[in-house]
Amino acid sequence: MIRFENVGLRYGMGPEVLRDLTFQVAPHSFQFLTGPSGAGKTTLLRLLFLSLRPTRGLISVFGRETSRIGKQDLPKMRRRIGIVFQDFRLLDHLTTYQNVALPYRVLGHDEATYRADVVELLKWVGLGERMHVMPPVLSGGEKQRAAIARALITKPELLLADEPTGNVDPPLARRLLRLFLELNRLGTAVVIATHDLALMDQVDARRLVLEDGRMEIFS
Numbered sequence: 703m704i705r706f707e708n709v710g711l712r713y714g715m716g717p718e719v720l721r722d723l724t725f726q727v728a729p730h731s732f733q734f735l736t737g738p739s740g741a742g743k744t745t746l747l748r749l750l751f752l753s754l755r756p757t758r759g760l761i762s763v764f765g766r767e768t769s770r771i772g773k774q775d776l777p778k779m780r781r782r783i784g785i786v787f788q789d790f791r792l793l794d795h796l797t798t799y800q801n802v803a804l805p806y807r808v809l810g811h812d813e814a815t816y817r818a819d820v821v822e823l824l825k826w827v828g829l830g831e832r833m834h835v836m837p838p839v840l841s842g843g844e845k846q847r848a849a850i851a852r853a854l855i856t857k858p859e860l861l862l863a864d865e866p867t868g869n870v871d872p873p874l875a876r877r878l879l880r881l882f883l884e885l886n887r888l889g890t891a892v893v894i895a896t897h898d899l900a901l902m903d904q905v906d907a908r909r910l911v912l913e914d915g916r917m918e919i920f921s
């Protein structure tokens with residue numbers, strides 16, 4: 703599904719932030735991406751989401767080498783990937799429901815074709831009662847779940863989440879983890895970037911560990 707071969711990345715003229723990364727993410731797989739602060743986790747997620755290009759090496763996503771993907775094809779590729787950003791990136795002037803429905807609206811779909819799916823997903827993440835309020839009145843954990851729902855609404859083949867439990871207490875973190883595991887059980891490949899050792903210890907999952915720009919894999 704995703705293949706990295708000797709990938710390196712530097713920002714501008716700076717030092718290489720990621721070096722010689724060679725690994726794969728298989729369809730339907732579940733893995734954590736971890737490592738100390740500044741190790742390059744967010745940078746790696748941006749490479750996976752095609753919002754950064756490597757400065758060396760090859761990345762292939764869904765069987766296509768990213769250097770050959772033109773700008774016009776990016777939205778179509780990205781629709782197959784759901785991403786939960788560290789800072790949520792919800793739109794404050796839309797309701798929770800409208801935020802989650804946004805990908806469909808952008809595609810110009812008729813609301814009647816997606817309304818039931820959005821409502822069902824909001825219930826699944828425990829926001830059934832909060833769907834008509836705006837993000838500024840949601841708690842941190844509720845925003846987190848709204849961002850997760852928005853990433854999932856298009857049924858992505860790959861879900862990327864950047865510190866998805868960074869803003870929540872341990873019981874909610876466990877619930878979110880169960881949500882990701884359930885999603886994975888339904889067929890989505892999942893990559894969760896996290897510092898949270900207690901969270902990782904709850905699942906016997908593959909760990910991609912970044913340190914000094916290089917990756918070690920523990921299966």
Ligand SMILES: Nc1ncnc2c1ncn2[C@@H]1O[C@H](COP(=O)(O)OP(=O)(O)OP(=O)(O)O)[C@@H](O)[C@H]1O
Binds near residue numbers: 737740742745
């Ligand atoms: N846009 C940028 N321009 C220049 N340097 C950057 C940029 N974004 C990140 N960096 C640098 O790249 C390195 C990796 O950053 P990154 O945010 O990927 O790490 P991280 O592992 O996600 O950190 P954290 O766990 O603190 O979120 C850091 O040294 C950071 O300062």
